[in-house]
Amino acid sequence: MPETDEALMVRVVSGDAEAFTEIVRRYEAKARRYCYRIFHDAQTAEDAAQDMFLKLYRQADRYEPTGRFQTWFYRVLGNLCFDRLRYEKRRAAVRAGTMDSFSLDEEEDGEGRFPEPGAALLSGEQRAAVRAALGELSPAARQAVMLREFEGLKYREIADAMEVSMSDVKVLLHRGRKQLAKRLSRWIGEDGHGVRRP
Secondary structure (H helix, E strand, O other): OOOOOHHHHHHOOOOOOHHHHHHHHHHHHHHHHHHHHHOOOOOHHHHHHHHHHHHHOOOOHOOOOOOHHHHHHHHHHHHHHHHHHHHHHHHHHHHOOOOOOOOOOOOOOOOOOOOOOOHHHHHHHEEHHHHHHHHOOOOOHHHHHHHHHHHHOOHHHHHHHHOOOOOHHHHHHHHHHHHHHHOOOOOOOOOOOOOOOO
């Protein structure tokens, strides 16, 4: 039976390089996908994922095996990504002289290394619409929606990862889904499900 993530992290804390390599193997693709959904840029996603594993290795002693490793991982990764977004937003505002110059909806890298689930079913225009709609959500709503819809976390796990209450998660998901449905109404079927062809 494979060793649990939590047991591996206990070994990482004690300096076990093999355990760290296994954690990276298990979570590297997840980290890149998560980061790509936030930044919409392959190189930035790669850099952020590498920063996450560097931080994980350097600060392994801060991990406490009281909950699921996956929840802790997404909390740290989410904080890292949103800190980076805030930094980029401030930097862009300084360059342009206005806070309105920052946009989350950047061009796709074209390499297809981080495809969205079901991407084959969506046209390029639809994918762009989804990216733009996600980018218009508040950072907290975007993170909640991504953790639920893309990473498959349960409400309790999202609450732990975001360090908010269960009721906050439900509110964030409700608002996020409602805003997405409104912005993506062109693509959503009459019943609120599926993809409507233009």
